[in-house]
Amino acid sequence: MSKLFSIFGNPVSHSRSPLMHNCVFKHLNYKACYTRTLLEDGAKIKETFFALGLDGANVTVPHKESAYAACDEVRGFAKKIGVVNTLMNENGKLIGYNTDADGFIYAISEFKNIKNILILGAGGTAKALCQKFLEEDLHVSILNRSKNRLEYFKTLPCKCYTWENFEIVNYDLVINTTSAGLKDENLPAPKKIIEDILNNTRYVADVIYGKLTPFLQLAQEKKLTCKDGSDMLLGQGVLANELFCNFTCKKEDIKREMQKSFQL
Ligand code: NDP
DSSP: OOEEEEEEESSOTTOSHHHHHHHHHHHTTOOEEEEEEEOSOGGGHHHHHHHTTOSEEEEOTTOHHHHHHHOSEEOTHHHHHTOOOEEEEETTEEEEEOOHHHHHHHHTTTSOSOOEEEEEOOSHHHHHHHHHHHHTTOEEEEEESSSTTHHHHHTTTSEEEETTTOOOOOEEEEEEOSOTTTSSOOOSSOHHHHHHHHTTEEEEEESOOSSOOHHHHHHHHTTOEEEOTHHHHHHHHHHHHHHHTTTOSOHHHHHHHHHHHTTO
16 A cells, blocks of 8 residues: 655745655655645644554654654654654554754765864754764864853753854864855854864855855865755655655665755
8 A cells, every 4th residue: 555654844835855755755666655734733743644644754844842742652862852853653653753863964974084073053953963963972062143042052061152252173074053044145153253163174064955055155165075954954854764665775775866856
């Protein structure tokens, strides 16, 4: 029997997930279809999931925390951060996973000898990546515009800075997780600080996709090895698709077919 998957979000019309997953299903001959569901009330995620007869789903902004709360069981890294982006129907039980942070790790697997990481921003994405990097015994520093959101990170073994007290050291990787550059032409910090950072790192990544941010543009001008957020999007999608196909498809095959959907 054919399986049915969906993405839940609000808004959801822009999501690339249906195209990414359907491309894989079609080319790997996996009998399944992936649709999109606009969900206004996050509290209704579980009843909507079962009413639609779904086998699995992805969850995007702003329902990732509601998805966590709705699960009968949460597995792996999602438990640690309280954020779920992938749901599975296991014999009528709702099981939650998080593939965002592992997807990012997968996306940067060709970056070698990463030990010291600077994360720009202190929002949800920064939280997930920071926890993941600490789990992997990496050194993490956080630089954020305002003090408030740093409170969470101060409880973790990482260094926390605002623009006012930032002190430059050498990093292996710098990641922009702020939304600066998404709908504007802002850098994630004053230009002097960004210049200093880019002059002292080997690799650069941005979680924003679909546009070249001023941050990534500056990094490219400095001839640094860079990645935009489409690799993270791909990474989380590949890991979610493995769950959807119940690990019957090879990761490399999923990646290859999903990557093709980015050209459509
Ligand atoms: P949050 O709203 O949780 O956090 C936003 C962060 O950005 C805050 O730290 C905020 O700082 C900072 N910020 C916002 N505007 C500026 C600015 N002009 N200058 C400096 N800092 C700024 O967002 P998320 O973590 O949920 O998402 C962040 C980005 O990640 C989004 O662009 C989203 O699209 C992208 N994303 C991409 C994914 C992918 O697969 N590629 C997956 C998930 C997210 P302050 O505390 O001072 O307000």
